[in-house]
Structures are given as C-alpha cells and as structure tokens.
Amino acid sequence: MTHAQATFIVNLYHKIGYGVRNIALLLFAFITIFPFVWSAILATKDRTTMFGGGIDFSLGDKLVSNYGNLLEIMDFWTGMMNSFSISVVGTAISLIFCSMAGYALAIYKFKGRNAIFGIMVASMMIPPVLTLIPYYMVINLLGLANTHLAVWLPFTIQPIGIFLMRQYTVTSVPKDLLEASKLDGASELRTYWSIVLPLLRPGLATLAIVQFVFLWNNFLQPLVVLNSPDKMVITQMLRGVQGVPNTPWGAVMLGTTISILPLIALYMTASKQMIAGLTSGAVK
Amino acid sequence: MYPPRRCPKLEETNRSKRQRFLNKFTPYGFLSPYLIIYGVFGIFPVFFMVYLSFHMWNPVEGLGSMEFVGFENYVLGLTDPTLWQTMWNTLVMAVLSGVPQHLVALPMAYLLVMLGSRARHWFTTAYFLPYITSTVAVSMIFYVMYSKDSGIINAVLAQLADGSLTSWLFGGLKDVLPLGWVQENSLIRYSVSFVVWWKYVGFNIVIYTAGLATINPDLYEAATIDGANSWQRFTRVSLPLLKPFIFFGVTLTIIGNMNLFDEPYVLTVGGQFAQTAGKTISNYLYQIAWEWLDMGSAAAISWILFVVIGIFTGLYFWFFGRQGLGDE
Structure with a gap:
C-alpha cells in the first residue's frame, strides 16, 4: 500500500466517523422534536383527516373548528389562567421564602442550625409520593381543599431552593457590606431587602425558572385537591377530556400545543439560562 | 484552673439588651416561613399519618367518621397482591426507562462535546426540550401517537410491513398489527418506559456534557499518544472520571422513577387500560385513597412503602455511595 492510499483510507475512515456521529446527533434531535411537531400538525386536522389512514405530514384546514371544539369540551382559558396565576404567585413567594431561609443559613450562627440543615436534607430523601396522603390531610384540616393556595404554598420552601439561595449568598454577598449596612443603622430586614436581595439576582432568576417550570407542569397535587372546573389547572383539564366519548383529538392536540407554548417561548429566548437553571442541582 | 472570666458589661442599656435579643431572634425570623410551612405540611402529618394508619377513614364524611381498626390496614396492605404487583411494575418500568437513559445519554454527550460550541448549543437545546414540557402534555401527545387505529406509530409499522424494501424485517408484524400500545398488558410497560426515557435523556445528556x-484535555492527548483509539479513550479516560456524575444522574433517575405517576396515569387513561402491568405504586396509592376513598389503608401502605424504599435506598448508598462520590 502506497502512502497516498493509506492517507486516503485514514481520511475516509475519519469522514465515515464524522458522518456516523452527525447522523446519530441529528436522528436523536429528530426523535426529541418530532412529537411536538406532530401534535401541532394534528391540531390542524379533525377525525376524518386523522383517521384517513396512511401518514400525512401536511397541515390540515381544521384549525379554526378545532379551536371552537376545544372551547366546547373544556374551559381552556380558565385552565390556562389558573395555571398561570398559580405559577406566578407561587414562584414569587418562593423566591422570598427561600432567599430568607438561605440567607439565614448562610450568614448567622444560631442554635438548631445543624438540626434544620439535617431536616432539610432528610426531607429531600423522602419520595414525594409518600407525602401525598399527609399533604391532602393537612389541606383538608386547614380547609384549603379546592383552593389555589393549597397547590403552591407547600412548594414555596423546597429545600433545593433554599440550598441554592444559601450557596448564592455565600458566594455573592460580602460580609463587609452587611456590617457596613448595620453600622449605617439599617435594620436586619432592611439589609436583607435592599442589600442582599439585589445581590442575589442571578440566583433568584435561576430559582424562578425552576419553580415556574415545576408549578406550570405540576399535575399530581392539583389532581388531588382541585375539584371544581373553575379552579382546575390546564394539565388537569387536558387529562380530563380523555374520558369524553368521541374525543375530538384535533382539538385536544391544539389545546396541548397551546399549553406548552408559554414554556417553549420562554425556552427559545433563554434556553441557556433555563438549561443551566434546571440542572443547577446537578451541575455546579 | 479556670479560664479568666470576662468582666460583665455593667453599663448595658435596655436598648442594647433589646438589640441582643433581636440579634438572637433574627435568624429564626428569616427561617420562620420555612419552619411554619414545613412544620405544618411536613412534621405534623407524619404523626397524624401514624394515627390514621390504625383507623378507617373516608375523607368525604369528615373527621368524625374515623374508626379504630388496629393493625388491620397493615395486614391488608402486606397481604395485598396488587401492592406487590404494582411495586414490581414500578421497578420494571424504572429499569426499562432508566437504564437506556444512561446508556444513550453517555455516548450522546461524548459525541456532543466533540462539536463546536454553536452546534453543541443547538443540539443541546433540542435534546433538553422534552424536559421542560409537562409530563401530562407529552403523555397526551404520545397517547395519540400510540392510538391503536389512528396512531402514527401503528401507521408507520404498517407501511414498513408492506413496503417492498422493509417487509423482510417487518413483514412478521402484519399478523399482530394494529398493536394496542396502551391497551395490552404485555406492551404497556414498554410504551410508558419509552415516554419516560424520551423525556429525561436530554437532562442526563446535559449532566454528562x-x-x-x-476532564482535562491533556488526558485525552496523553492517551492518544499512548495509542488509545477513541473507544478506548471513552471507556478508559472519560467513564472513570465521570463516575460522580453517573452516580448523581442514576440517583436522580431512581428517585424520579420511584415516583412515576403522570405518564402511566395518562397513558392508561386513569387506570382503565392495562391495569395489571401498567399501574405503579403511586397510581395504586392514588386509587386507594381517592377512588376507593380508603385513607387509612393508603396511610398504612405509605408506611410499608416508606420502609421498603428506605431499605433499598440504604442498600444503594451502602453499595454505591462511597464509590460513586469518589472516595479520594
């Protein structure tokens, strides 16, 4: 074998390698994206075109009638608004509660600090499904059944959020600044509100992403406590129409597609931050 | 003998006393939302659940309807074949979806890091997309795709079975098509596991990326000079150094899969289809408590699960914890 031949073979080998790699990457991208595209396509079709047999990737012309059907089978925008208000309120309150707790754990030395830490770690190890019955009992005892408060309040103090805030406080709030603020006569609460919170902004943004995505997508707790149609969230409503006889699947797919659009829109504009935020527990 | 005692401040004013009290109190003040909410939703119900597990209680009839039944709930739970069946289902689906997640995510991440940062970003964005969307929404989409008569999966398989090029491989399917992906007990675990796999691979890819x-690129260079090919560089350099990440990713997968609820719930239409093989412990617990309205049994079963999961968690950390976290 001449030298030229050998180089050719090595080059070919590399090119095939790149080709296989790129095909694998593209194929996998196709697998992850396809269901979303497919649901958007189905949103423009009705039963007759959907059951036509064969595979048809073209858009149908039933979008408008599907929208009409969607509003008929469920109170779609009520569900969207309920999900939205739960997610916004829950996220806002959790930013305050978690940052307060994280700040306290990062700055102060006090009795019971280690115990509280231990309880937080231990509570993260308990599988959420086991907490479902107690959660429901407390909601019932407090008379919070069928309220939105019940769906977001318990999630405003997630240990993972508190740890995240503690971490940010340790790394981005200089102790000197806190002392200077105290010397200037600012109260503890004022120091926290006007010195610490602004410094925690990047951490708060991360936590906001995690909380919003969680609350928007949450299904189990709403399923358990929200039972009147005017209180239900969108995930509950979508799942609920599975039982409707002769389900207009085009309409349901339209609803499903619209329901994931807010998060996808957010993701399109800030995918880097969202990926970093949602894996922040794992990737330091 | 004794350490010198500090002279007490004689001129301690009322104001500074108050200040000292405030200083002492401040951290608890900041922690009070956590302490109150966790106390109410986390600590109190644990005790209440012990109490409840010895009673029969239909929540619709209010607290007055509680009736003491002793260990009956526990006996019923431990001898309930459905409980062990659903535990088995959960375990099987956890393995079917969890193992391929990591087997795919590791090499995909390895391929991804070879790319330039721009291409890598675009691919990562695509892979991560399922993770941010709700399990209910994606399960609804898959439910439609799995549909027996009009689903795209059966349609594609039918075409493949008929196609002149592909019939040698898929022709055998003709007799069984259309497949009831979510109706058949023999298929439901695969159908559910695929959705779970699909949703979480991207997350693991990001962790592994x-x-x-x-990993220091010099190590790869050194390995190349020593004559390692790219497969060997993957297995001998990357994998061992990724151990902590693998441990972390696998732990998250196990925790997540133990709680599997949404996907099987939607795909089996709230437990109407493929009940035997498709129901997880979470689904079963939900059914007992909210469909059969038997809170006492549900509480007892929660405790049984707590013990079982606790034992497995303990064993897992015992065997893999030290290794995984990297002892050195």
Missing part, C-alpha cells in the same frame, strides 16, 4: 467538560 458538563461532566465531560471538567
């Missing part, structure tokens, strides 16, 4: 980024 981050892990691979921590």
Whole structure:
C-alpha cells in the first residue's frame, strides 16, 4: 500500500466517523422534536383527516373548528389562567421564602442550625409520593381543599431552593457590606431587602425558572385537591377530556400545543439560562 | 484552673439588651416561613399519618367518621397482591426507562462535546426540550401517537410491513398489527418506559456534557499518544472520571422513577387500560385513597412503602455511595 492510499483510507475512515456521529446527533434531535411537531400538525386536522389512514405530514384546514371544539369540551382559558396565576404567585413567594431561609443559613450562627440543615436534607430523601396522603390531610384540616393556595404554598420552601439561595449568598454577598449596612443603622430586614436581595439576582432568576417550570407542569397535587372546573389547572383539564366519548383529538392536540407554548417561548429566548437553571442541582 | 472570666458589661442599656435579643431572634425570623410551612405540611402529618394508619377513614364524611381498626390496614396492605404487583411494575418500568437513559445519554454527550460550541448549543437545546414540557402534555401527545387505529406509530409499522424494501424485517408484524400500545398488558410497560426515557435523556445528556467538560484535555492527548483509539479513550479516560456524575444522574433517575405517576396515569387513561402491568405504586396509592376513598389503608401502605424504599435506598448508598462520590 502506497502512502497516498493509506492517507486516503485514514481520511475516509475519519469522514465515515464524522458522518456516523452527525447522523446519530441529528436522528436523536429528530426523535426529541418530532412529537411536538406532530401534535401541532394534528391540531390542524379533525377525525376524518386523522383517521384517513396512511401518514400525512401536511397541515390540515381544521384549525379554526378545532379551536371552537376545544372551547366546547373544556374551559381552556380558565385552565390556562389558573395555571398561570398559580405559577406566578407561587414562584414569587418562593423566591422570598427561600432567599430568607438561605440567607439565614448562610450568614448567622444560631442554635438548631445543624438540626434544620439535617431536616432539610432528610426531607429531600423522602419520595414525594409518600407525602401525598399527609399533604391532602393537612389541606383538608386547614380547609384549603379546592383552593389555589393549597397547590403552591407547600412548594414555596423546597429545600433545593433554599440550598441554592444559601450557596448564592455565600458566594455573592460580602460580609463587609452587611456590617457596613448595620453600622449605617439599617435594620436586619432592611439589609436583607435592599442589600442582599439585589445581590442575589442571578440566583433568584435561576430559582424562578425552576419553580415556574415545576408549578406550570405540576399535575399530581392539583389532581388531588382541585375539584371544581373553575379552579382546575390546564394539565388537569387536558387529562380530563380523555374520558369524553368521541374525543375530538384535533382539538385536544391544539389545546396541548397551546399549553406548552408559554414554556417553549420562554425556552427559545433563554434556553441557556433555563438549561443551566434546571440542572443547577446537578451541575455546579 | 479556670479560664479568666470576662468582666460583665455593667453599663448595658435596655436598648442594647433589646438589640441582643433581636440579634438572637433574627435568624429564626428569616427561617420562620420555612419552619411554619414545613412544620405544618411536613412534621405534623407524619404523626397524624401514624394515627390514621390504625383507623378507617373516608375523607368525604369528615373527621368524625374515623374508626379504630388496629393493625388491620397493615395486614391488608402486606397481604395485598396488587401492592406487590404494582411495586414490581414500578421497578420494571424504572429499569426499562432508566437504564437506556444512561446508556444513550453517555455516548450522546461524548459525541456532543466533540462539536463546536454553536452546534453543541443547538443540539443541546433540542435534546433538553422534552424536559421542560409537562409530563401530562407529552403523555397526551404520545397517547395519540400510540392510538391503536389512528396512531402514527401503528401507521408507520404498517407501511414498513408492506413496503417492498422493509417487509423482510417487518413483514412478521402484519399478523399482530394494529398493536394496542396502551391497551395490552404485555406492551404497556414498554410504551410508558419509552415516554419516560424520551423525556429525561436530554437532562442526563446535559449532566454528562458538563461532566465531560471538567476532564482535562491533556488526558485525552496523553492517551492518544499512548495509542488509545477513541473507544478506548471513552471507556478508559472519560467513564472513570465521570463516575460522580453517573452516580448523581442514576440517583436522580431512581428517585424520579420511584415516583412515576403522570405518564402511566395518562397513558392508561386513569387506570382503565392495562391495569395489571401498567399501574405503579403511586397510581395504586392514588386509587386507594381517592377512588376507593380508603385513607387509612393508603396511610398504612405509605408506611410499608416508606420502609421498603428506605431499605433499598440504604442498600444503594451502602453499595454505591462511597464509590460513586469518589472516595479520594
């Protein structure tokens, strides 16, 4: 074998390698994206075109009638608004509660600090499904059944959020600044509100992403406590129409597609931050 | 003998006393939302659940309807074949979806880091997309795709079975098509597991990409000079150094899969289809408590599960914890 031949073979080998790699990457991208595209396509079709047999990737012309059907089978925008208000309120309150707790754990030395830490770690190890019955009992005892408060309040103090805030406080709030603020006569609460919170902004943004995505997508707790149609969230409503006889699947797919659009829109504009935020527990 | 005692401040004013009290109180003040909410939703119900598990209680009839039944709930739970069946289902689906997640995510991450940062970003964005969307929404989409008569999966398989090029491989399917992906007990675990796999691979890819980024490129160079090919570089350099990330990713997968609820719930239409093989412990617990309205049994079963999961968690950390976290 001449030298030229050998180089050719090595080059070919590399090119095939790149080709296989790129095909694998593209194929996998196709697998992850396809269901979303497919649901958007189905949103423009009705039963007759959907059951036509064969595979048809073209858009149908039933979008408008599907929208009409969607509003008929469920109170779609009520569900969207309920999900939205739960997610916004829950996220806002959790930013305050978690940052307060994280700040306290990062700055102060006090009795019971280690115990509280231990309880937080231990509570993260308990599988959420086991907490479902107690959660429901407390909601019932407090008379919070069928309220939105019940769906977001318990999630405003997630240990993972508190740890995240503690971490940010340790790394981005200089102790000197806190002392200077105290010397200037600012109260503890004022120091926290006007010195610490602004410094925690990047951490708060991360936590906001995690909380919003969680609350928007949450299904189990709403399923358990929200039972009147005017209180239900969108995930509950979508799942609920599975039982409707002769389900207009085009309409349901339209609803499903619209329901994931807010998060996808957010993701399109800030995918880097969202990926970093949602894996922040794992990737330091 | 004794350490010198500090002279007490004689001129301690009322104001500074108050200040000292405030200082002492401040951290608890900041922690009070956590302490109150966790106390109410976390600590109190644990005790209440012990109490409840010895009673029969239909929540619709109010607290007055509680009736003491002793260990009956526990006996019923431990001898309930459905409980063990659903535990088995959960375990099988956890393995079917969990193992391929990592087997795919590791090499995909390895391929991704070879790319330039721009291409890598675009691919990562695509892979991560399922993770941010709700399990209910994606399960609804898959439910439609799995549909027996009009679903795209059966349609594609039918075409493949008929196609002149592909019939040698898929022709055998003709007799069984259309497949009831979510109706058949023999298929439901695969159908559910695929959705779970699909939703979480991207998350693991991101974890492993981050892990691979921590590896010093000099190590690969050294391995190449020593004559290692790219497969050997993957198995001998990357994998061992990724151990902590693998441990972390696998732990998250196990925790997540133990709680599997949404996907099987939607795909089996709230437990109407493929009940035997498709129901997880979470689904079963939900059914007992909210469909059969038997809170006492549900509480007892929660405790049984707590013990079982606790034992497995303990064993897992015992066997893999030290290794995984990297002892050195």
